[in-house]
Amino acid sequence: MSNNHNQYTIALAGNPNTGKSTLFNLLTGLRQHTGNWTGKTVAHAEGFFDYKGQSYQITDLPGTYSLYSNSADEEVARDFIIFAKPDVTLVVLDATALERNLNLALQVLEMTSQVIVCVNLMDEAKKKGIQIDIHKLSQKLGVPVVPISARNEEGIDQLLDTIDQMVRGDIQTNPLQISYNRTIEEKIEKLVPFVKQVIGDHYPARWIALRLLDGDMSLLQSLQKEPRQFLKEVPHYACNCSTKSI
Structure with a gap:
């Protein structure tokens, strides 16, 4: 935010x-x-x-x-x-x-x-x-x-x-909210409470459950890191600023 x-x-x-x-x-x-x-x-x-x-x-x-x-x-x-x-x-x-x-x-x-x-x-x-x-x-x-x-x-x-x-x-x-087939929805329902135990309400539990069911290992790695790192940038190689406003 x-x-x-x-x-x-x-x-x-x-x-x-x-x-x-x-x-x-x-x-x-x-x-x-x-x-x-x-x-x-x-x-x-x-x-x-x-x-x-x-x-x-x-x-x-x-x-x-x-x-x-x-x-x-x-x-x-x-x-x-x-x-x-x-x-x-x-x-x-x-x-x-x-x-x-x-x-x-x-x-x-x-x-x-x-x-x-x-x-x-x-x-x-x-x-x-x-x-x-x-x-x-x-x-x-x-x-x-x-x-x-x-x-x-x-x-x-x-x-x-x-x-x-x-x-x-x-x-x-x-x-x-996309509804998936019955098997997937049942697995989501079982997984969501465990996801919330770990991350609380800070991230969308249903979406994370879906990604975990899909075997998204990169998301797991991202969750284990400090989230704020994704906001950091390397030094800018270009900058052209003005005071123009809409």
């Missing part, structure tokens, strides 16, 4: 080529820098913006198709959402490939309730005759869904207002 009440943290997640970095650049302008995660050859960008008297620090996570730690990129994105506990996680989806992109969104919803889904490239979807019922999608997912076109700067005001409402506590989410 944010280090103080004056600055909130945002994670920006999404599949590759969804326009995630375009949105990041639009929000932060020149107030951004880049570096590598500690001990990882995985680059990341971090930026800042202000809105309605609030300051935000936003981290552009590596573009991934899942968060199952099959690669360094996936592990970094997963660990940031779990251990850094961002105040808001923005999941950017490609409006022209919604079904494929929703896989990542559903995984994020299992990890945190503080989620806003951004359906980007709405202009491209319109050209292809694709219609998306944003309201119904929001009802199904249980979190706010905002249609945007980052490169055309469309829908950004609505997105910023939604972020503002979420950090102020004016939005209550009810994330969709």
